[in-house]
Amino acid sequence: MLQRPRRNRKSQVIRELVQETTLSEKDLIFPLFLTEGTNKVEVIKSMPNIFRFSLDTLLDEIASCQKVGIHSFALFPHFREELKDSRGSLGWDSTNMYLKAVRKIKETFPAICMITDVALDPYSSDGHDGIVKDGEILNDETLEVLGAMALAQAQAGADIIAPSDMMDGRVGYIRRILDKNNFTNVSIMAYTAKYASAFYGPFRDALDSAPRHGDKKTYQMNPANVREACIEAALDTAEGADFLMVKPALSYLDVIKTLHDSSNLPIAAYNVSGEYAMVKAAAQQGWLDNDKTMCEILLSIKRAGAKVILTYFAKEFATLQMRTK
Ligand code: PBG
Secondary structure, three states: OOHHHHHOEEEEEEHHHHHOOOOOOOHEEEEEEEEEEHHHHHHHOOOOOOOEEEEEHHHHHHHHHHHHOEEEEEEEEEOOOHOOOOOOHHHHHHHHHHHHHHHHHHHHHHEEEEEEEEOOOEOOOOOOOOOOEEEEEEEEHHHHHHHHHHHHHHHOOOOOOOOOOOOHHHHHHHHHHHHHOOOOEEEEEEEEEEEEHHHHHHHHHHHHHOOOOOOOOOOEEEOOOOOOHHHHHHHHHOOOOOOOOEOOHHHHHHHHHHHHHHHHOEEEEEHHHHHHHHHHHHHHOOOOOOOHHHHHHHHOOOOOOOOOEEEOOOHHHHHHHHHOO
């Protein structure tokens, strides 16, 4: 045998020399859930070790994340049902808890990267990402609301606006509104290929944001399609996106790879709530090793071509890295 691939695996040092992909806490964005009130740290049953924080406890959480090297955060709000309406009007009310929190967080930690979420679902009495009329999700009417939300978030200090709604044309619509209002430096991370996925279940528990009627299949993508992701990527790129995101990550590694190979924009992947919950559930049963599984999953997402990973494992991974350094 002239070729013996095992030679390059014979010691830890050589294995590290030939290692093609490395993962750093700097690649990670930590999604955080915000709820009303003070002094709250609420358990989310389907997401062990992830909590809903009130603003005061959230500030402590961000400080503790920074100590382990996590500096980017994607914030999602949980609102009481009574505050929601069909247009998600609360979403662009500058006095709402979410926008107040963004302002306070950026004031307290100016150096962090704050990623805000644009979509109607946390504010919508229908639990959909757009305006619903007679069972239909209206596209162009929704754009106006998304634009108002994005502008309010930029005014509150968001570094990156992340539209997760999947309406057509929203990246360009938001880009124009931001630019018109002198927010040319606020970035857009587009949820480019967001699939209609069962893996969002625990997230919807966390926010009480499940659709009240129907599903999200008329706007989120069909899990069977990858070529269609290229159409979305071309549109988001032409409309001014700074990042292209694939979501979920694990069942869509081929989509990550396809976008990575066909675009020069940085690719982000969202390792979603259900992917997190599966590992936690199995680890709690003693069926999987939590840390090894976490590292392998995150590495695989990076290997597929994601530069940036949104993951509920962010703090845990960073803590583990610190301990093993
Ligand atoms: C909705 C939104 C969802 C997630 C992020 N933004 C759920 C959905 O589309 O119903 C899911 C994230 C996760 O599962 O971790 N705008």
